Amino acid sequence: MVKETIDVEFHQSRHGIYRELPFKYRDEFGKVITTPTRVLSVTDDSGKSWKYRVEKAGHLFNIRIGDAKRICQGKSDLCGGLCSRECHSFLNDHDELYWNVTGNYWKAPIKEASATVTLSTKETSKNLMVAGYEGRYGSKEACGAETYDNSGNFFTKRSLVIGEG
Numbered sequence: 001m002v003k004e005t006i007d008v009e010f011h012q013s014r015h016g017i018y019r020e021l022p023f024k025y026r027d028e029f030g031k032v033i034t035t036p037t038r039v040l041s042v043t044d045d046s047g048k049s050w051k052y053r054v055e056k057a058g059h060l061f062n063i064r065i066g067d068a069k070r071i072c073q074g075k076s077d078l079c080g081g082l083c084s085r086e087c088h089s090f091l092n093d094h095d096e097l098y099w100n101v102t103g104n105y106w107k108a109p110i111k112e113a114s115a116t117v118t119l120s121t122k123e124t125s126k127n128l129m130v131a132g133y134e135g136r137y138g139s140k141e142a143c144g145a146e147t148y149d150n151s152g153n154f155f156t157k158r159s160l161v162i163g164e165g
Contacts, residue, residue, distance in 0.1 A: 016066010
């Protein structure tokens with residue numbers, strides 16, 4: 001399961017946000033990978049549920065979070081519980097997890113983004129490696145990445161402009 005927390009600062013009155021995630025992409029070998037995804041819940045930082053609607057369009061999974069009867073202003077923390085299957089690959093010599101943390105479809109700049117991935121095993125991994133990237137889709141510009149225990153921590157090294165993730 002992937003749990004996201006999105007800190008949003010509304011500079012204008014809005015009814016919510018759109019969260020767009022690719023669920024279909026090409027891997028480095030040109031193979032089309034599909035990652036079925038479903039939303040389990042969306043809440044704010046106090047645990048109050050938010051209305052949301054999910055649609056698939058092309059290769060994107062669109063989550064519309066908000067309420068036409070509610071205005072959002074200032075800072076807000078949205079927590080989304082996303083369940084994703086098949087976003088990992090089991091290879092002969094290692095396993096891989098692919099997750100596009102921010103997506104590349106925000107219509108606003110992103111000041112900073114981070115993610116922590118923790119293996120759900122009690123045994124400590126003896127050979128945990130991480131790699132992460134930031135920028136336009138397909139970029140090989142490395143983001144910050146570090147490992148500890150059975151976790152990998154990823155973070156942007158710079159602010160992201162519209163269309164970057």
